[in-house]
Amino acid sequence: MVQVSVVPAGRVALARGLPITLSFDDKAAEDVTIGDVKSSLTAKFPRFYAARQKITIKGEKKALDDEATLAVAGIQDGGELAVKDLGPQINWRTVFLIEYAGPLLIHPLFYHFPRFWYGRPVPHSMLQKVVYALVLLHFVKRELETIFVHRFSHGTMPFMNIFKNSGHYWVLSGVLLAGAVYSPIYNLHSGHILGSVRNNPKFIGACTALWLFAELSNLHTHINVRNLRPAGTRQRAIPQGYGFELVSYPNYFFEIMAWVSIAAMTGSYTAWLFVAVSAYTMTVWALKKHKTYKKDFKDYPKNRKAIFPFLL
Incomplete structure (x- = not known):
C-alpha cells in the first residue's frame, strides 16, 4: 500500500x-x-x-x-x-466545433438576407457566389476534420477561453468578412466589379485552383499528423512526408495559402486583415512548437523551418 x-x-x-x-x-x-x-x-x-x-x-x-x-x-x-x-473546463473538440460553426451560420445570413443588412437586394456576382461556396466548404471541412481526423494532446481548456477563441472566427472571418464581401460593392452590376479582374472567370478560376490545392494539402497533413499518434495516447514522433520535409507545420502554411487565395480574389481589406491576424497567430504557434520539437528530438532535421519554407 x-x-x-x-x-x-x-x-x-x-x-x-x-x-x-x-x-x-x-x-x-x-x-x-x-x-x-x-x-x-x-x-x-x-x-x-x-x-x-x-x-x-x-x-x-x-x-x-x-x-x-x-x-x-x-x-x-x-x-x-x-x-x-x-x-470550469471545456473539451477541445467542442471548442473547435463552436469556433467553426460561427462562419457557417453568419455567411448564409449575410448572403441570403442582404435587405436586412444593406437595406436593398444584392444581385450576386460570380465573385460573391464563388467566395460564398469556398468559405462554407472550408469550414465544413474544418468541422469534419474536428470530428473524424484530429486527435488532441490536451483534453480540455478553460471554459472562458471559448469566447476569445471564437471571436477570431465569428468576428473576423464571420461578420466582418461576410459583411464586406456580400455587400453591394461586389454585386453583379457594381462598377467595382464590371470590367475588373474580379469579374474575370480565368482569374477567379486560378484563385479557386490555388485554394483547392491548399485545402487538399492541408487535409493531407492533418491526416499525416493523426497517424503519428495512436488513439488514446499522447505519443509524439517526428512528422515526415508531404510538406514536412520543408517545415514543421505545413498545415498552417497551407491554411494561410487558402485564405490568401480568397483575399487575392476579393481584394477586400477585411479579407487581408483576417489573413494577417491568422498568419501572425499561426506563426507564433509554429515557432513555439518547432522549438519544442528541436528540444524533444535530438535528431530533428536541422534544415527544417517552422512554417514558411526556406524562410522561417
Whole structure:
C-alpha cells in the first residue's frame, strides 16, 4: 500500500476537505499514476473533476503528466502533492466545433438576407457566389476534420477561453468578412466589379485552383499528423512526408495559402486583415512548437523551418 497527502494550492472551493490523505491498496509508488490521484480526488469530491485538477509537487509550478507515476515524480509512500483548481473546463473538440460553426451560420445570413443588412437586394456576382461556396466548404471541412481526423494532446481548456477563441472566427472571418464581401460593392452590376479582374472567370478560376490545392494539402497533413499518434495516447514522433520535409507545420502554411487565395480574389481589406491576424497567430504557434520539437528530438532535421519554407 502507498499513501500520499494532497494539499490545496490556492483556493479549491470544490474540495473543501483538503488537505487529504489518499491510500492506494496493493500498489507501490511505481504503480500509482497522477491520473490515479486525480481519479481518487474526484471520487472524494465529485464536482472536482479530473480536467479541473492541476497536480504538482508541493512548492513547484510545473504540472505533472497524468501518465507519470508517483515514483517518477519523486513521491514515495507518505509523500505530498499539491492540487490547483483550473476552473470550469471545456473539451477541445467542442471548442473547435463552436469556433467553426460561427462562419457557417453568419455567411448564409449575410448572403441570403442582404435587405436586412444593406437595406436593398444584392444581385450576386460570380465573385460573391464563388467566395460564398469556398468559405462554407472550408469550414465544413474544418468541422469534419474536428470530428473524424484530429486527435488532441490536451483534453480540455478553460471554459472562458471559448469566447476569445471564437471571436477570431465569428468576428473576423464571420461578420466582418461576410459583411464586406456580400455587400453591394461586389454585386453583379457594381462598377467595382464590371470590367475588373474580379469579374474575370480565368482569374477567379486560378484563385479557386490555388485554394483547392491548399485545402487538399492541408487535409493531407492533418491526416499525416493523426497517424503519428495512436488513439488514446499522447505519443509524439517526428512528422515526415508531404510538406514536412520543408517545415514543421505545413498545415498552417497551407491554411494561410487558402485564405490568401480568397483575399487575392476579393481584394477586400477585411479579407487581408483576417489573413494577417491568422498568419501572425499561426506563426507564433509554429515557432513555439518547432522549438519544442528541436528540444524533444535530438535528431530533428536541422534544415527544417517552422512554417514558411526556406524562410522561417
